[in-house]
């Protein structure tokens with residue numbers, strides 16, 4: 001089997017696929033695979049709050065109290081500051097928990113990407129990075145997630161001209177490879 005080298009690019013360089021830790025990305029906005037409480041959790045959520053510090057959590061608490069008393073629903077996104085991280089914003093998005101495809105999970109995952117990109121543009125961002133939302137603790141199959149993420153991102157970039165680059169950051173080379181094998185970017 002040949003070894004892929006990263007980063008790889010799609011759509012004339014507007015999409016970059018790489019391996020790394022999203023908390024280190026120097027982009028305008030990074031997406032967080034949050035849970036509905038917005039109060040932190042494991043995985044990428046834990047890493048973002050650990051490295052970003054208290055300012056992010058404080059803004060998450062304020063958002064809960066003012067707009068989402070019962071938590072942020074799956075498929076929805078909110079933006080906060082990025083605290084000590086190199087990014088300017090963290091876009092917290094709640095992925096669906098995989099339940100054998102019986103609970104509109106595909107539609108909700110697509111909505112995570114689309115609503116996060118809409119918020120990034122609304123905040124004036126030119127660059128945004130995503131982790132593989134829902135594919136960790138929430139167990140969404142990585143092959144299906146690759147198709148949905150690439151479809152949602154390409155559809156968004158076809159309509160939007162302000163966002164220059166979307167970076168997809170995978171935590172392992174194996175995960176990045178699964179993405180490459182199942183993505184459906186047109187070029």
Ligand code: ADP
Nearest residue numbers: 021022033043044047131134135136137138171
């Ligand atoms: P979810 O609950 O939405 O499944 P997780 O954080 O458990 O979220 O996992 C989502 C993906 O993020 C997984 O593929 C996991 O390997 C990856 N991940 C975990 N930490 C990081 C990180 N620091 N940077 C990028 N990706 C990460």
